[in-house]
Amino acid sequence: MNGWVGKILRVNLSQSQCSAEDLKSELLPLYIGGRGLAGKLFADEVKPGTAALSAENKIVIMTGPLTGTGVLCSSGTALVTMSPLHGSMAISNLTGSFGLELKQAGFDGMIIEGQSAAPVVLAINNGQVSIKPAQDLWGKTTWETEQALKKQVDHSWKADECSFISIGPAGENCSPVASIVHNRFREAGQGGIGAVMGAKKLKAIMVWGGQSIGVADAKGLRRTTGEALEKYKTVPVIPSMLRNLGTASMVKVASDLGVLPTHNFSTGIFGDAEKLFAETLARSIWLKPKACPTCPIACTRVAALPGKKHEIIEGPEYEALVFFGSACGISKIEHILEAVCLALNLGLDTFAAGSALATAMELKEKGFATEKDLDQKLAFGNGKSMLKVLQQMAQKEGTGAVLADGAAQLAAKFGHPECFMGVRSMETFIADPRGINALGLYGATSNNGAEYFSCLSLAMVAYNLTQGLDLSKPASRSAFVKRLQDTVALSESLGLCPLILLGIDVNDIDAMAAATLGTGFGPDKLLKAGERIWNAERAYHLKAGWKAGDDRVPTRFSDEPMPAGPAKGRVCKLDEDLPYYYSLRKWDANGAPTQDILKELGL
Amino acid sequence: MKLRIDMEMCIGCRRCELACSLNHYDKDSVNPKKSRIRAWIKDEKIYPVVSGPFNNAACTSKHEIIINEKVYDGCSICRAPCPEKSWFQEPDTGILLKCDFCGEPADPNCVKWCPCNAIVAVDDDGEIIPYTLAKE
Numbered sequence: 008m009n010g011w012v013g014k015i016l017r018v019n020l021s022q023s024q025c026s027a028e029d030l031k032s033e034l035l036p037l038y039i040g041g042r043g044l045a046g047k048l049f050a051d052e053v054k055p056g057t058a059a060l061s062a063e064n065k066i067v068i069m070t071g072p073l074t075g076t077g078v079l080c081s082s083g084t085a086l087v088t089m090s091p092l093h094g095s096m097a098i099s100n101l102t103g104s105f106g107l108e109l110k111q112a113g114f115d116g117m118i119i120e121g122q123s124a125a126p127v128v129l130a131i132n133n134g135q136v137s138i139k140p141a142q143d144l145w146g147k148t149t150w151e152t153e154q155a156l157k158k159q160v161d162h163s164w165k166a167d168e169c170s171f172i173s174i175g176p177a178g179e180n181c182s183p184v185a186s187i188v189h190n191r192f193r194e195a196g197q198g199g200i201g202a203v204m205g206a207k208k209l210k211a212i213m214v215w216g217g218q219s220i221g222v223a224d225a226k227g228l229r230r231t232t233g234e235a236l237e238k239y240k241t242v243p244v245i246p247s248m249l250r251n252l253g254t255a256s257m258v259k260v261a262s263d264l265g266v267l268p269t270h271n272f273s274t275g276i277f278g279d280a281e282k283l284f285a286e287t288l289a290r291s292i293w294l295k296p297k298a299c300p301t302c303p304i305a306c307t308r309v310a311a312l313p314g315k316k317h318e319i320i321e322g323p324e325y326e327a328l329v330f331f332g333s334a335c336g337i338s339k340i341e342h343i344l345e346a347v348c349l350a351l352n353l354g355l356d357t358f359a360a361g362s363a364l365a366t367a368m369e370l371k372e373k374g375f376a377t378e379k380d381l382d383q384k385l386a387f388g389n390g391k392s393m394l395k396v397l398q399q400m401a402q403k404e405g406t407g408a409v410l411a412d413g414a415a416q417l418a419a420k421f422g423h424p425e426c427f428m429g430v431r432s433m434e435t436f437i438a439d440p441r442g443i444n445a446l447g448l449y450g451a452t453s454n455n456g457a458e459y460f461s462c463l464s465l466a467m468v469a470y471n472l473t474q475g476l477d478l479s480k481p482a483s484r485s486a487f488v489k490r491l492q493d494t495v496a497l498s499e500s501l502g503l504c505p506l507i508l509l510g511i512d513v514n515d516i517d518a519m520a521a522a523t524l525g526t527g528f529g530p531d532k533l534l535k536a537g538e539r540i541w542n543a544e545r546a547y548h549l550k551a552g553w554k555a556g557d558d559r560v561p562t563r564f565s566d567e568p569m570p571a572g573p574a575k576g577r578v579c580k581l582d583e584d585l586p587y588y589y590s591l592r593k594w595d596a597n598g599a600p601t602q603d604i605l606k607e608l609g610l
Numbered sequence: 611m612k613l614r615i616d617m618e619m620c621i622g623c624r625r626c627e628l629a630c631s632l633n634h635y636d637k638d639s640v641n642p643k644k645s646r647i648r649a650w651i652k653d654e655k656i657y658p659v660v661s662g663p664f665n666n667a668a669c670t671s672k673h674e675i676i677i678n679e680k681v682y683d684g685c686s687i688c689r690a691p692c693p694e695k696s697w698f699q700e701p702d703t704g705i706l707l708k709c710d711f712c713g714e715p716a717d718p719n720c721v722k723w724c725p726c727n728a729i730v731a732v733d734d735d736g737e738i739i740p741y742t743l744a745k746e
Binding site: 075076077107111133164167168191192216217218219220221222223224225228229230232233236250295296297298299300301302303305309319320321 | 618621622623624625628629631632633635637638639640641642643644650651652653654655656697701702719722723725726742743
């Protein structure tokens with residue numbers, strides 16, 4: 008086989024048994040792999056309504072056929088499970104070495120089911136799989152866990168090659184905003200995937216593999232990737248900006264547009280924004296760009312902690328700078344870095360944790376919560392208090408216990424749900440949609456909250472990479488969002504990082520896929536697959552209780568004009584867009600896929 | 611011809627590992643563990659290394675590395691294929707891996723695939739000899 012490996016690992020934690028299954032080849036032309044295949048397998052095996060923390064829930068981890076091959080930006084691995092946060096399918100994309108290593112170990116993906124009685128670690132060593140007791144690791148942070156597991160590998164050089172996924176105390180305590188952490192600095196888990204692993208008492212997964220991944224046509228792969236790389240060099244600004252300034256480069260972009268989330272989205276401009284600009288960090292803490300395996304963009308950084316020159320970290324990324332930064336009124340980079348490292352160690356989703364903190368700060372500022380309810384010092388701009396409460400969140404102690412269920416629950420608890428700035432209990436907006444309506448529509452109709460590559464949409468909008476679509480008009484804006492959603496779903500099903508879309512299009516992707524796999528899908532079929540996958544997810548969500556009526560942006564965005572800055576006076580006009588969007592998607596007025604589109608897509 | 615690596619330029623994308631393995635086996639495939647060049651990543655630091663010609667390595671081949679009477683706790687950038695560290699050794703056969711410049715005439719694929727010119731080919735005067743994928 009080329010691209011795909013052909014085998015899936017099934018791990019039953021209740022019976023402590025592992026088995027290998029064949030990849031169902033009949034599903035591949037329709038669902039491809041990665042996000043699409045993971046969603047399909049999950050939907051077939053886990054009924055809507057299944058409790059997320061029960062033994063009946065499953066975690067599906069799936070690489071794409073292009074993961075780990077020579078195709079650009081191909082380190083993607085999808086994770087799907089039932090979300091304890093919003094009660095339906097949680098979909099996440101993880102980039103890094105995990106997918107590569109899993110394929111080299113002989114598996115396209117894995118399905119984790121059941122529940123272990125005691126904490127365990129899943130170890131996959133080049134096709135040999137074992138479930139090992141891990142009581143001694145329970146309670147440890149993610150970084151401590153990886154460190155301890157590395158020591159157990161027989162060769163120190165091999166330990167550095169191993170790829171890890173682990174949960175921290177937040178996941179162990181089943182917090183619905185717990186994430187999984189990969190090789191210390193990467194996270195997946197919007198929707199509380201960490202909690203599901205915690206409920207299954209699966210502390211960590213470690214993988215090492217030495218097997219080859221087949222390629223159909225090496226010459227063709229070299230030619231098509233060469234052409235794609237040349238294209239990257241000609242695209243104005245974005246790829247080089249990400250290489251030179253990282254995802255943090257989007258902070259200035261958002262700031263210039265007046266859409267930088269500030270004080271829990273009360274406004275779009277932050278007085279101290281410059282302290283968070285990539286340009287500032289480049290002068291102070293950054294050492295060099297760093298890439299995920301296979302990727303030529305290199306959108307992350309290697310940095311040295313201030314005052315601790317020997318301590319090298321990755322990042323910080325846009326989301327961290329915003330959600331531990333401007334959204335909480337924090338401009339001291341030391342506090343933000345400490346918050347990021349703390350969140351990673353504890354296994355708390357950066358975006359959700361930062362959002363919960365910002366929401367708490369707003370509740371206090373407006374007097375909706377008092378000092379009795381929430382730590383007396385918790386306030387916009389107080390970094391020390393932010394760090395203290397963040398730590399508490401993982402252990403469900405003190406004020407942290409009130410925040411540990413996430414921002415939506417927090418706002419509701421104090422009787423002010425309008426202070427939660429997301430959709431369906433999930434953090435969704437990485438920039439203020441009052442200034443960029445397209446982001447409002449994308450978020451309101453998203454199947455998985457904010458894509459972590461949502462700075463992709465911000466970048467596309469800011470630099471007019473909209474393939475000629477006029478974002479000021481509802482019809483073309485809706486077309487842009489639909490197409491972007493489908494292409495992101497498609498990319499994550501192939502095993503690609505969606506940031507690839509900043510430099511090349513579906514035609515280029517299809518060419519590289521054809522060279523790798525031996526058979527092309529054809530660009531139209533690829534787009535169709537993306538649309539199919541999006542609709543399949545939507546159909547599952549609706550069965551699980553999602554309602555089209557919840558395709559909304561928070562009322563602050565639709566009803567309260569932006570108070571200041573370049574986007575002053577504007578609101579998010581979602582109501583203008585939705586009819587066009589539903590029509591383009593061939594959904595009915597209730598936001599449900601019609602029989603027509605389901606038939607067209609073979610669903 | 612020599613290969614020159616600028617460690618600071620390396621972004622750790624490991625495309626060189628894919629390029630090398632893709633160019634060396636009968637069945638077209640990629641396998642970083644069978645590559646003659648590795649972008650080694652340890653504690654967020656990146657060490658790109660090409661597997662050099664066989665030679666008597668300067669270390670004592672023990673876990674404690676002693677070079678010129680100085681003791682090191684691990685070698686990160688040694689190019690010699692090492693039985694202790696086995697970086698450059700096929701996982702299935704144990705065959706030691708050695709860079710062959712992708713054949714005669716030289717056609718270094720790692721240079722072609724590197725997206726940031728961290729590895730370049732140079733002649734004896736240190737002048738860069740260009741190799742790019744676009745020329746395929």
